[in-house]
Amino acid sequence: MPVPKTVVISCAGVGSRLGVGMPKALVKIQGEPILLHHLKNLDHVKDVRIVVGYEKTKVIKTALNYRKDITFVFNHDYRTTNTLESLRLGAKFANDLILSIDGDLLVAPEDIHAFLNTDKETLGYATAYSDEAVFCNLDTTHATPMVTHFTRDKLAHEWTGLALIKRRHFDTTELPDSFFRTGHIYHFLEHKLPINAKPINCCEIDTPNDLIRAQIWAKNNLKGNKKK
Numbered sequence: 001m002p003v004p005k006t007v008v009i010s011c012a013g014v015g016s017r018l019g020v021g022m023p024k025a026l027v028k029i030q031g032e033p034i035l036l037h038h039l040k041n042l043d044h045v046k047d048v049r050i051v052v053g054y055e056k057t058k059v060i061k062t063a064l065n066y067r068k069d070i071t072f073v074f075n076h077d078y079r080t081t082n083t084l085e086s087l088r089l090g091a092k093f094a095n096d097l098i099l100s101i102d103g104d105l106l107v108a109p110e111d112i113h114a115f116l117n118t119d120k121e122t123l124g125y126a127t128a129y130s131d132e133a134v135f136c137n138l139d140t141t142h143a144t145p146m147v148t149h150f151t152r153d154k155l156a157h158e159w160t161g162l163a164l165i166k167r168r169h170f171d172t173t174e175l176p177d178s179f180f181r182t183g184h185i186y187h188f189l190e191h192k193l194p195i196n197a198k199p200i201n202c203c204e205i206d207t208p209n210d211l212i213r214a215q216i217w218a219k220n221n222l223k224g225n226k227k228k
Contacts, residue, residue, distance in 0.1 A: 002010060002097070002116065002119055003096065003097060003114060003119050004046070004047070004051060004095045004097075005047070005097045005098065005099050005164070006047040006048075006090075006091075006094035006095040006097070006098045006099070006167070007042055007045050007047065007048045007049065007098075007099045007101065008049050008050075008051065008073075008086075008087055008090035008091060008098055008099070008100050008101070008118075009025070009035070009049070009050045009051070009101045009102075009103055010049070010051045010083045010085045010086040010087060010090070010102055010103055011023055011024075011025040011035060011037055011050055011052055011053075011059050011103035012042070012049060012051050012053030012054060012056075012075040012078040012083075013049075013053065013054060013078060013082075013086075013103075014054045014078070014079065015054075015073065015104065015115045017117065017132070017207055018104075018205060018206060018207060018211065019140065019208070020094050020102065020207065020211075022055060022058070023054055023055050023058070023059055023076070023103065023149065024056070024103055024104035024205055025038075025059060025103030025104065026059065026062060027056060027104075027205065027211065029214055029215060029218045029222070030127045030215075030218050030219070030222055031142075032088075033062055034051070034092070034103065034105075034106060035062055035063060035103060036062065036066055036207070037106060037222060038050040038101060038107075038157055039063065039066045039067060040066075040068075040109075041079050041109050041112040041113070041134045042112070043118065043156055043206050045059075045071075045092065046053070047071070047095060048067075048069075048070050048071070049071040049072070049073050049094075050063055050070055050071075050072055050073070050074050050086075050103075051072075051073045051086040051087070051089055051090045052072055052073070052074060052075070052079025052150060053074070053076065053086070054074040054078050054079075056072075056074065056208060056226065056227075060072055061107060065183070073086075073089050073092075074089075075088045075180070080181070081180075081181045081182070082181075082182070082183065082184050082185075083102060083185055084103055084183050084188050085180050085181050085186055086187045087100050088170055088184060089146070090178050091170045094167045095165070095167065096166060096167055096168070096193065097119065097121075097164060097165070097166060098164070098165055098166070098183065099116065099162075099163070099164050099169055100162070100163045100164075100165065101162060102161040102162075102163075102204070104204060104205045104206065105160065105161050105202055105204045105205075105221075106202060106203045106204075106205070106214055106218060106221075107124075107160075107162060107200060107201070107202045108200065108201035108202065108221045108222075109222075110120055110201075111198075111200040111201055111202065113125060114198065115164050115198070115200075115215065116219065118164060118184075119165055119197075120147065120164075120196055121165050121166060121192070121195050121196060122163075122164045122195065122196045122197065122198050123136070123159060123162070123163050123164075123173070123189070123195050123196070123197050123198070124159070124160040124161070124162030124198055124199075124202065125138065125145075125149050125157045125158065125159055125160060125197050125198070125199055125200070125201040126153065126157065126158055126160050126162070126199065126201070126202055127156065127157060127158075128154065128156060128157060128158045129158070129203075129213070130203075130204050130206065130210055131206060131209055131210055132206050132207065133154075133158035134150055134151075134152065134158060134159045135150065135151050135154060135155035135157065135159070136149070136150050136151075136155065136157055136158060136183075136188050137146075137149050137150075137151070137155060137157075138157055138197055139194060144184075144196050144197070145195055145196070145197040145198075146193075146194040146195060146196055146197055147159070147189075147194060147195050147196075147197045148193055148194050149190065150186045150189070150190055159186060160200055160202050160219075161203065161204060162200060162202065163185065164176070165189070165192070165195075166172065169188075169192060172215065172227070175188070175191075178216050190226075192225070201221060203217040203218070204219075214227070
């Protein structure tokens with residue numbers, strides 16, 4: 001049996017690059033908010049946490065309409081911090097392994113389930129596709145590929161934002177608060193590399209072009225994600 005995990009879904013940001021006037025987690029794909037697609041994949045996970053900030057009341061209401069046993073974590077400084085700070089807040093008193101999911105990332109259900117059934121730290125990667133990617137270099141000389149570094153310089157693969165990591169990284173870190181408040185998750189993970197890598201089928205939504213791609217992607221990959 002896989003060890004119990006905490007899932008942290010980061011939904012605090014404004015989503016200014018997309019420009020839809022709402023949290024990206026509430027953008028509808030196939031008629032339902034991205035957040036709801038996440039929650040459907042997590043029905044069997046007991047410890048699900050959603051980090052909220054911008055339009056928090058709407059995010060909370062959307063989540064509670066689906067299930068009542070969610071923990072909500074508040075990032076009150078969402079306008080001046082990034083997803084790393086949201087993840088740090090959500091990681092407090094979590095299980096030993098945390099699955100971090102961005103609220104704007106659509107993931108094929110089978111890949112979410114694969115991560116939840118893994119007990120080793122793992123990062124999700126994909127063939128580069130998005131407009132504003134964080135690229136990752138892969139070492140494929142091992143039985144399991146490993147991410148060795150991140151870069152903004154174009155490479156064949158990008159990090160998807162999906163990460164299964166140990167809570168102790170947040171418990172014992174010597175990095176200053178300012179690092180968490182201004183940095184991104186991949187900046188934090190750089191200090192932990194190399195980490196196992198797993199290819200996933202996903203679509204991130206940062207820009208209007210990404211949203212168009214996501215609608216097409218969803219038609220082919222979320223057919224089984226029907227309403228509860």
